[in-house]
Amino acid sequence: MKRKIAVTALLSAAVLSSSICGRAQSHEVAATGRSEVSLIGGESDSMRMSGGHSKANIGRHEFSAGTGIVPGRYSFGYDHTSPFDQSSLPGVYEMSRYYEREYVSGVWSLGYTYNFTRVISLQANLFYEAGWIDRYSRETRLKVAESFDSYLSAMASFRVNWFNRPAVRMYSYFGLGLSYNHTYNDPIEGLGQGQRFNAVKVAFQFTPIGVMYGGRFFGFAEIGAGHYFCGLALGAGYRF
Amino acid sequence: MFRMKRVLKYLAMASLACGLCSCEVYSDEDYIQEPGYIVAQRVYRVFVNEIFQAAELADFFQQYQLLRGDRDAAVRLAEEYFRINYAENWDERLFYEMAEIPGYGYVYLNEDGTFNVSLYGTSYSSGFTGREYKVSSDAAGHFAITSETPEDQSSPEWSIQAEAACGQETVVLENSNISCRTEEYSVSAVSVEGAPVQKQKVPVSGFVYQASAGSLHFVYEEPEDEFRDEFDLGFASGYVTVSRGASVLKCEPLDEVNDKTVDYVIEQSN
Numbered sequence A: 001m002k003r004k005i006a007v008t009a010l011l012s013a014a015v016l017s018s019s020i021c022g023r024a025q026s027h028e029v030a031a032t033g034r035s036e037v038s039l040i041g042g043e044s045d046s047m048r049m050s051g052g053h054s055k056a057n058i059g060r061h062e063f064s065a066g067t068g069i070v071p072g073r074y075s076f077g078y079d080h081t082s083p084f085d086q087s088s089l090p091g092v093y094e095m096s097r098y099y100e101r102e103y104v105s106g107v108w109s110l111g112y113t114y115n116f117t118r119v120i121s122l123q124a125n126l127f128y129e130a131g132w133i134d135r136y137s138r139e140t141r142l143k144v145a146e147s148f149d150s151y152l153s154a155m156a157s158f159r160v161n162w163f164n165r166p167a168v169r170m171y172s173y174f175g176l177g178l179s180y181n182h183t184y185n186d187p188i189e190g191l192g193q194g195q196r197f198n199a200v201k202v203a204f205q206f207t208p209i210g211v212m213y214g215g216r217f218f219g220f221a222e223i224g225a226g227h228y229f230c231g232l233a234l235g236a237g238y239r240f
Numbered sequence B: 001m002f003r004m005k006r007v008l009k010y011l012a013m014a015s016l017a018c019g020l021c022s023c024e025v026y027s028d029e030d031y032i033q034e035p036g037y038i039v040a041q042r043v044y045r046v047f048v049n050e051i052f053q054a055a056e057l058a059d060f061f062q063q064y065q066l067l068r069g070d071r072d073a074a075v076r077l078a079e080e081y082f083r084i085n086y087a088e089n090w091d092e093r094l095f096y097e098m099a100e101i102p103g104y105g106y107v108y109l110n111e112d113g114t115f116n117v118s119l120y121g122t123s124y125s126s127g128f129t130g131r132e133y134k135v136s137s138d139a140a141g142h143f144a145i146t147s148e149t150p151e152d153q154s155s156p157e158w159s160i161q162a163e164a165a166c167g168q169e170t171v172v173l174e175n176s177n178i179s180c181r182t183e184e185y186s187v188s189a190v191s192v193e194g195a196p197v198q199k200q201k202v203p204v205s206g207f208v209y210q211a212s213a214g215s216l217h218f219v220y221e222e223p224e225d226e227f228r229d230e231f232d233l234g235f236a237s238g239y240v241t242v243s244r245g246a247s248v249l250k251c252e253p254l255d256e257v258n259d260k261t262v263d264y265v266i267e268q269s270n
Helices: A002-032 A072-076 A089-095 B002-021 B035-066 B071-081
Strands: A061-071 A098-115 A120-137 A143-164 A168-185 A196-214 A217-226 A229-239 B023-027 B098-101 B105-109 B115-119 B132-139 B142-148 B157-166 B170-181 B186-191 B197-200 B215-222 B227-236 B239-244 B247-251 B265-269
Touching: A061 A072, A061 A120, A072 A098, A072 A120, A072 A217, A072 A229, A089 B035, A089 B215, A098 A143, A098 A229, A120 A168, A143 A196, A196 A229, B035 B071, B035 B098, B035 B105, B035 B115, B035 B132, B035 B142, B035 B157, B035 B170, B035 B186, B035 B215, B035 B227, B035 B239
Parallel strands: none
Antiparallel strands: A061 A098, A061 A229, A098 A120, A098 B023, A120 A143, A143 A168, A168 A196, A196 A217, A217 A229, B098 B105, B105 B115, B115 B132, B132 B142, B142 B157, B157 B170, B170 B186, B170 B197, B186 B215, B215 B227, B227 B239, B239 B247, B247 B265
16 A cells, blocks of 8 residues: 555656646747657657757667666675674684675666656666575585575666766666565574565665666666665666 | 677676676685684683783882872872873872772772772673772782672672782783683683783883783683683784694784684694
8 A cells, every 4th residue: 555655656746747847848849949749748759859959869668677786785784693692602612613605696677667758757676686695514514504685676766867868868766665575594504494584675775876878778877875786786778 | 780789788788797796795614713712802801901900000009009198299100100191180080098090990908908909891791790809919019819700690600810910011920810600611711831921011001902922721611512622822912822732823913892703813833
């Protein structure tokens, strides 16, 4: 229910903003006398300017795939629990008999964006991230335990495209969503015996700067912070 | 063709990002694990460091008694001994029978000429707080230091007997026998003959945490699991050594606040 309210609010904001932009574009058309096809109420799915001025051919729909450096949940910290009690000396001795390797899957996303106007877009992303720790006996070199923490997230974002040129667009967006979290922590020498936990958690992403380069096929790079990524995101997509 | 090149370029960028983003981020497989080093860190922080502090507090207060009638000289002694170079309100800290020294704790003069020392405390584990030390002196600068578990406390238990000599530049633990016990384990640290543990005095170098010479012999036991470990901890300037027979590990210096638990071995020799 809360998710529906959030999506409805985002869509309402997007429509309201785009209607304002549409009215502004109408005024610009009236003032300059140049003719252009507006995305709002227009018959064409792509915006072109005739009469000698070129603008971004953005298309209404975008599909994209990307990854982030550093993954967002990794930045905030995974929910790994150590099987050792390091506060006690027996725990210290026990810990010395094992070693561990920690892995991160990276964060992978698929996205769809609907461009209401040149300026306002709504995007939906699905992204996945996991981190795990394998623990081994120093004596036998065999794996004896594992800690695992994964997040499958769905997020809706409100995007403002504030710089539009034929080959380059720059934008900012803020997104809210939910993550399905699956985690378990094996006891030492208890591989596979850790209790499984599932939970739903809130996810957010703030990206103040993103840049797209290309036409129908494009690449993108973003700087931001949140549960998707903290730092830099890269990817590619197709628009039509 | 141009479009295809661009597609390939973007895919290459994405692939490079893939390689950077998914990987092994940590492993302690190649780190040498020496639990004796961590045991020594904790015993030193909770007990040995406090024995040195108790010795120096008693040494200062012993010297103070000789000139306590001259207030200016007494204050000067306190500031020089503990290297306090800021304005301190000694009227609230320095009395004939009691002194509170910033960063250390309290020292009390008893009627029989012995001292009681109560330190601010650097305990790591709960239960090891509130140690009181009894200090007696048989000669100027030479002290016997003891501490026992309070009667109303059952666990953890501890027992400390040490002899300390405060010279011109160093404090030397001539004999020390430290033991502590919980429900799970016991650990003891005793002086090694011919290798007294010594540390620079505060008036000489300011507060120095780790001893710079000498050795302690450690015995760690878990009675329920019938587990026992023995090793020697050697002190040097800038590092310590953990020795088990012919095997010697050179390790990072002991940390005053936090335990180093990985990547503390500098060198291994067999």
